[in-house]
Amino acid sequence: MLAAGGGLALGASALLAGxxxxxxxxxxxxxxxxxxxxxxxQETLDPHVAPNFVDQVRAKTLYDTLGTYADxxxxxxxxxxxxxxxxxxxxxxxxxxxxxxxxxxxVTAKDVLYSYxxxxxxxxxxxxxxxxxxxxxxxxxxxxxxxxxxxxxAPNFEFPTVFAGPGTEIIPDGTTDFREPVGSGPFTYVSxxxxxxxxxxxxxxxxxxxxxxxxxEIVPANEESARLHALLSGQVHYAxxxxxxxxxxxxxxxSTRLLTAKRATAQQLLLRTGREPFDDSRLxxxxxxxxxxxxxxxxxxxxxxxxxxxLFGMGLRxxxxxxxxxxxxxxxxxxxxxxxxxxxxxITVETSSVDAAWEPAADLMARxxxxxxxxxxxxxxxxxxxxxxxxxxxxxxxNTTSTLPISDFLQQRVRGGAARNQTQYASKRxxxxxxxxxxxxxxxxxxxxxxxxxxxxxxxSGLLVWAFSDANDAIGPSVHGMRAAPPNSHDWARFDRVxxx
Numbered sequence: 374m375l376a377a378g379g380g381l382a383l384g385a386s387a388l389l390a391g392x393x394x395x396x397x398x399x400x401x402x403x404x405x406x407x408x409x410x411x412x413x414x415q416e417t418l419d420p421h422v423a424p425n426f427v428d429q430v431r432a433k434t435l436y437d438t439l440g441t442y443a444d445x446x447x448x449x450x451x452x453x454x455x456x457x458x459x460x461x462x463x464x465x466x467x468x469x470x471x472x473x474x475x476x477x478x479x480v481t482a483k484d485v486l487y488s489y490x491x492x493x494x495x496x497x498x499x500x501x502x503x504x505x506x507x508x509x510x511x512x513x514x515x516x517x518x519x520x521x522x523x524x525x526x527a528p529n530f531e532f533p534t535v536f537a538g539p540g541t542e543i544i545p546d547g548t549t550d551f552r553e554p555v556g557s558g559p560f561t562y563v564s565x566x567x568x569x570x571x572x573x574x575x576x577x578x579x580x581x582x583x584x585x586x587x588x589x590e591i592v593p594a595n596e597e598s599a600r601l602h603a604l605l606s607g608q609v610h611y612a613x614x615x616x617x618x619x620x621x622x623x624x625x626x627x628s629t630r631l632l633t634a635k636r637a638t639a640q641q642l643l644l645r646t647g648r649e650p651f652d653d654s655r656l657x658x659x660x661x662x663x664x665x666x667x668x669x670x671x672x673x674x675x676x677x678x679x680x681x682x683x684l685f686g687m688g689l690r691x692x693x694x695x696x697x698x699x700x701x702x703x704x705x706x707x708x709x710x711x712x713x714x715x716x717x718x719x720i721t722v723e724t725s726s727v728d729a730a731w732e733p734a735a736d737l738m739a740r741x742x743x744x745x746x747x748x749x750x751x752x753x754x755x756x757x758x759x760x761x762x763x764x765x766x767x768x769x770x771x772n773t774t775s776t777l778p779i780s781d782f783l784q785q786r787v788r789g790g791a792a793r794n795q796t797q798y799a800s801k802r803x804x805x806x807x808x809x810x811x812x813x814x815x816x817x818x819x820x821x822x823x824x825x826x827x828x829x830x831x832x833x834s835g836l837l838v839w840a841f842s843d844a845n846d847a848i849g850p851s852v853h854g855m856r857a858a859p860p861n862s863h864d865w866a867r868f869d870r871v872x873x874x
Contacts, residue, residue, distance in 0.1 A: 403587040405852075405871055407611035408600045411593030416567040419551045420542035421492045421499045426613065426775075430866045431565075431591060432542050434573055436556035439467060439485065439543065440536030441863040445690045446778040448533045449863065452480060452543055452557070454519075456536070462528035462812060467536075469519040472580040474545055475561045482515035487546040489523070499540030503785050503792055507532075528812040530819060534778040539861065559584045559869035569593055584869035585854065597729075601847075604629060610852050610873070613866075615845040616729050617675050628850045632857040634865070637844035639685045640678070640730060641772045642722070642738075644835035647797025648768050650720070655713040657835055661699055663706035663745040664738055670840050673734035677845070681838035683831045685786075691779040693824035696831070706745040716746040723770035724751045725759040730842060731771040764795060775844070776859040780823060783807055787830050796835035803829045 409427040420432035439453040450456075454470040472480040491497055493505035512524035525532065535541060545555055554562050559581070560573035573589040592609065594600040600612040601619045605626065615623060615631070623631050644651040644660060651657055666680040679687070682699050686692045710716055722738070724731045735751040742749045754762050763770040772795070774782065785791055788807055789799035803826050810822035830836065844860055853872040858864035 405586045406590045406609040408592050408594040408603050408609045409613045410595050411568050413568045418554045421497050421540045423539045429539050434560045435558045436542035437558050438541050442537045444862050447690050448537050462530045463525045465523045467521050472557050474557045475555045480557050481518050482521035483546045485521045486515050488543045492540055501538035501540045504535045530814055531780040531811050534781050585872045610849045612847045615847050620845050623847050630848050632846045634844040634857045634859045636688050636841035637859045638842045639774045639838050640840040640842055642837040643770045643772050643795050645768045645797055646835040653713050655709040659706040659709040662702045664741050665701045666839050672737050673730040674842050678840045678842040681840045683838050684827050685782050686779040687841055691820050691823045703744050710746045719748045721750050721752050723763050723767040725754050725756050727756045727759050728773055776861045798834040
């Protein structure tokens, strides 16, 4: 307890020095401070490079996107005033609303075209690069000052989901330097230190209305204990990503409020079906029915989540809700292991401290899988290199994915040959259904096809979704105008709507 307390105080002191606190509950009456895990010295204000949540928060502060996600990941208009496709689904016309950049120049169709072309370039590193690569930029054009026509290489009636994707922010035509960035978002740039504090000022010219707060600071606090202490001591107004004991402490604390988004993060075990031993579908099935998901939620997530059913996106638009739960069946799992000739097989699972649930989940799974004849051992990798390493190493790995449109997730992470398909799943039947769904004009028919594709992938893909964990952020007593919302959605970390008082 003394050691933990000392570490907490040190983290809080560092945060205090970093954000220059000058009063209780975050400082001045009209300056809002939010604490996030930072990304280190390689951070940039380039909005098309947004690998972490803090990057996405800074991007939505300075910039705008054509669309935005509702809580269920359906798309709403933002900078786009309207969009429509031709009957084939290959030509999409987007009309841009009247809006200005921070330097007073209007947002035009040429800015949109330049932004998407840049984000589609693999060298840029946008999270939406694969989706944007579906655009034929040679055929696309700005056909009026505020009208752009995108021509797609293949029909896609799910194309509007791209408009709200991370890494698709609209920047001025020709922008390459982001040291003093200009966007069209609700705040203007003041200062930024990579791995340190980012400061912004209210912009009165924003098309959707000026923010209520005069200033915004996003401060780094990589340890959860430091974010918790900073919130409770009044150094910040907002603390991102609370979990476990911190959640329980905040629930008992009468002065703060938790913003809990249920089922916000899919907790996954990636089984690489392109390598032994998981190229044998019997072992994939044995793993699926051999684990106790209720116990995993109770222990690894401390009860802050729900059991998963081996599909991404529970509760989102397009999720098939007519599935029976995947219950544990030790007898069936043991039988499958023996049929595969794998009794006593040793399996190494990759894990890390990136997510607090992974290591306890690995320990518990190891005990559960002993009952079916498998020996699971964990290999802990450094958090800084974990995601790059598991792209090529190992046969099983823990992973998490926050809320995204289901069709985009399937296209990017389950479709055969997709760059982010880490289970190496390949199914012509699944790919054909996914392609049919994206080329089907009728919304209900499209969702039916997506549901059929998901049911195939559920049994075959090696994507074992064992739970959905809650996302918990916390706010101080003077904060108003914020609600719980899933990460990546419009209302998550929407600091331009915040009021203090």
